[in-house]
Amino acid sequence: MSNSGASQSRGRPESTGPAAGSTQRLTxxxxxxxxxxxxxxxxxxxxxxxALNRQSLDIQVISAAQQQQISSQRLVKSILxxxxxxxxxxxxxxxxxxxxAIQSAEASxxxxxxxxxxxxxxxxxxxxxxxxxxxLSPQYETLIQTARDTLEPNSSDRPGSRLQxxxxxxxxxxxxxxxxxxxxxxxxxxxxEYNQRVAAETQRLKRLExxxxxxTLTVLVLEGFVVFRPAVWKIQQMMTxxxxxxxxxxxxxxxxxxxxQKSEKLLLNILPQPIAQRLKQKSEAIADxxxxxxxxxxxxxxxxxLSTTMSPQKLVSLLNVIFSAFDQxxxxxxxxxxKTIGDAYMxxxxxxxAREDHAKAVVDFALDxxxxxxxxxxxxxxxxxxxxxINSGPVVAGVIGTKKFIYDLWGDTVNIASRxxxxxxxxxxxxxxxxxxxxxDRFQIEVLGKINVKGKGEMITYRVIKTL
Numbered sequence: 001m002s003n004s005g006a007s008q009s010r011g012r013p014e015s016t017g018p019a020a021g022s023t024q025r026l027t028x029x030x031x032x033x034x035x036x037x038x039x040x041x042x043x044x045x046x047x048x049x050x051a052l053n054r055q056s057l058d059i060q061v062i063s064a065a066q067q068q069q070i071s072s073q074r075l076v077k078s079i080l081x082x083x084x085x086x087x088x089x090x091x092x093x094x095x096x097x098x099x100x101a102i103q104s105a106e107a108s109x110x111x112x113x114x115x116x117x118x119x120x121x122x123x124x125x126x127x128x129x130x131x132x133x134x135x136l137s138p139q140y141e142t143l144i145q146t147a148r149d150t151l152e153p154n155s156s157d158r159p160g161s162r163l164q165x166x167x168x169x170x171x172x173x174x175x176x177x178x179x180x181x182x183x184x185x186x187x188x189x190x191x192x193e194y195n196q197r198v199a200a201e202t203q204r205l206k207r208l209e210x211x212x213x214x215x216t217l218t219v220l221v222l223e224g225f226v227v228f229r230p231a232v233w234k235i236q237q238m239m240t241x242x243x244x245x246x247x248x249x250x251x252x253x254x255x256x257x258x259x260x261q262k263s264e265k266l267l268l269n270i271l272p273q274p275i276a277q278r279l280k281q282k283s284e285a286i287a288d289x290x291x292x293x294x295x296x297x298x299x300x301x302x303x304x305x306l307s308t309t310m311s312p313q314k315l316v317s318l319l320n321v322i323f324s325a326f327d328q329x330x331x332x333x334x335x336x337x338x339k340t341i342g343d344a345y346m347x348x349x350x351x352x353x354a355r356e357d358h359a360k361a362v363v364d365f366a367l368d369x370x371x372x373x374x375x376x377x378x379x380x381x382x383x384x385x386x387x388x389x390i391n392s393g394p395v396v397a398g399v400i401g402t403k404k405f406i407y408d409l410w411g412d413t414v415n416i417a418s419r420x421x422x423x424x425x426x427x428x429x430x431x432x433x434x435x436x437x438x439x440x441d442r443f444q445i446e447v448l449g450k451i452n453v454k455g456k457g458e459m460i461t462y463r464v465i466k467t468l
Contacts, residue, residue, distance in 0.1 A: 033219060033220075033222070036219050037216060037219055037220070040212055040215055040216055040219070041216075043212075044208070044209070044212040047208055048205060048208070048209075051201055051204065051205050051208070057115070058194050058197060058198055058201070059198070060115050061112070061115055061194060062190075062191055062194045062195075064108065064111045064112040064115050065112065065187055065190050065191060065194075066187075066191065067108040067111060068105070068108040068109065068112060068140060068183075068187065069183075069184060069187040070108075071101065071104045071105035071107075071108045072105065072139075072140060072143050072180055072183050072184070072187075073180070073184075074101040074104065074105070075098075075101045075102065075105055075143045075144065075146075075147045076143065076177070076180045077101075078094065078097050078098040078101045078147065079098065079146060079147055079150050081094050081097075082094045082095065082098055082150060095151065098147055098150065098151060099151065101147065102144060102147045102148065102151075105140070105143070105144050105147070106144065109140060109144075112133060113133070139179050139180075139182045139183035139186065140183055142179040143179055143180060143183065146179070286398045286399045287396060287397070287398035287400075288351075288352065288396070288397050288398060289394065289395075289396050289397075290350060290351045290354065290394060290395055290396075290397060291394050292350065292358070292392065292393065292394060293348055293349060293350035293351050293358055293392065293393070293394075293395055293413070294348065294349045294350060294358045294359040294361075294362040294390060294391070294392040294435060294438070295346070295347075295348050295362075295390070295391055295392075295395065295409065295413055295414050295417035296346070296347045296348070296349075296362050296365065296366060296388060296389070296390045296417065297344060297345070297346055297388070297389045297390075297417050297418050297420070297421035297422075298326075298344065298345040298346075298347075298366070298369060298386055298387065298388045298389075298421065299343060299344045299345075299386070299387050299421055299422075300319075300322070300343040300373075300384055300385075300386055300387075301384070301385040301386065301387050301426040301427075302384070302385070303319075303342075303343040303384070304343070306384075318380070318382075319343065321376065321380075322372070322373065322376055322384075323340060323345060325372040325375075325376070326345055326369060326372065329365055329368045329369060329372060330347055330365065332368075333349075333361045333362075333364055333365045333368070334349075334355070334361060335347050335348065335349045335361060335362060335365055336348050336349070336351060336352065336407075338407065338408060338409060339406060339408070344421075346409075347362065347365065348362075348395070348397075348409060349361045349362040349365075351395070351397050352397065352407075358392075358438075359390075359392050359435050359438030359439050360438065360439050360442055362390055362435075363390065363429070363431070363435070363439050363442075363443055363464055364467070366388045366390060366429045366464065367429070367464070367466070367467065369386060369388065370386060370388075370427070370429070373385065373386045385426045385427040386426075386427065387421055387422075387424045387425070387426050387427070387428070387430075388421060388424065388428070388429045388430065389417055389418065389419065389420025389421030389422070389423070389424050389429075389430050389431075390417060390420060390429065390430070390431045390432070390435050391413055391414075391416040391417035391420055391431070391432040391434065391435055392413070392432070392434040392435040392438055393411070393412070393413035393416070393434050394411060394413060395409045395410065395411040395413050395414060396409070396410045396411050397409050397410075415455070416432060416453065416456065416459075417432075419453045419454060419456070420432060420461065423451055423453065423461075425463070428463050428464075429463060429464040430448065430461050430462070430463055431445070431461065431462050431463075431464060432459065432461060432462075433459070433460055433461075433462075435462075436462045439464075441468075442467065442468055443464050443465070443466065443467055443468055444464075444465040444466050444467070444468055445462050445463065445464055445465065446462065446463045446465055447460070447462055448460075448461045448462060448463050449461070
């Protein structure tokens with residue numbers, strides 16, 4: 001159970017620490033500020049919508065009141081026109097107009113009543129409208145009733161007699177005009193009050209919008225100082241840390257590349273490049289057969305006796321100078337250095353990449369070795385000599401083992417080349433018959449005759465003098 005819990009905790013991203021806590025606080029503050037702005041926007045829209053609804057209702061009240069005012073004026077006009085003398089046809093039209101005026105006045109009265117009873121009105125607004133209706137109703141009812149009385153016949157249904165007898169129920173002209181004037185005055189007062197109310201509501205909306213704008217700007221400014229400024233600082237810190245991490249990574253990558261190059265160079269100093277590549281791909285024994293190569297062994301004559309007369313440091317330094325010169329010559333002629341054993345130096349030509357002139361390249365290298373030793377003697381005041389043996393033939397080459405890899409050669413060709421060096425004459429280059437057949441046309445060669453080679457019996461050997 002504990003292992004499972006540990007693995008689960010490792011699978012979750014780390015969320016603790018000062019950096020994570022700071023990021024969480026900034027996120028909370030940012031969400032809170034956005035919520036505040038969104039809340040203010042919603043509240044402002046609700047308030048504005050309510051104000052617009054109130055203005056819309058006020059406009060409906062004013063419109064209904066203005067319609068009543070227009071209807072009252074039409075009633076008074078129709079009543080007064082009906083009192084003027086006219087033909088029967090004209091009177092009938094005037095009566096019809098009065099009837100239409102009455103219908104319009106009643107419709108206007110009903111519209112105002114509908115507005116008064118609208119569920120959209122708040123109780124306070126309903127009381128205000130009810131007060132207005134109560135103020136206007138007496139005069140308005142007087143005008144409508146006067147118009148109805150004007151149309152009532154007294155003695156006959158004939159249009160002429162009705163028009164002749166209608167004066168008795170009609171109130172005096174002064175009363176009619178007084179009622180109309182009172183209604184108009186009340187109506188003007190109503191419209192003025194509502195216009196003032198609409199203007200006040202408009203000013204209130206403007207103040208509300210300004211207040212909301214100021215609050216929003218304040219929240220944004222606070223958000224800038226409390227959220228965005230720390231967030232920018234945090235991002236800068238993260239970018240700086242990321243840049244430092246990238247620089248460190250690049251530095252590490254360059255260091256790894258340099259170390260890899262060193263390792264590659266070290267590996268190539270031990271193994272041929274093709275063999276090193278194969279060994280990196282698969283760590284198993286490598287063995288290849290080559291049908292014709294040339295092997296060289298060289299040994300510094302008298303080096304063992306020389307080692308007893310000088311310090312180890314000087315001895316190693318001397319040997320390093322000589323072998324370093326040999327290494328440069330080996331690279332110059334495109335040969336493969338196999339190893340050094342004490343003061344012995346082993347080289348092969350024709351592998352791991354085959355070449356037809358392997359014997360010539362090895363002999364040229366041997367002559368250069370003699371010149372390098374002569375130069376060393378002249379520079380250092382020594383009298384060293386080198387003994388060289390060369391043989392050509394088939395070999396097996398490869399890498400074996402799991403530690404301290406070395407590219408080595410096996411076969412009779414290697415043994416004979418070693419015998420050519422050990423049975424050779426100091427200061428000379430001794431070669432076998434097989435090597436002689438490869439290079440006889442390119443070098444001045446002298447026959448040494450037969451020598452007894454251990455394990456091979458008598459063999460004819462040759463000595464290389466110089467290049468033709």
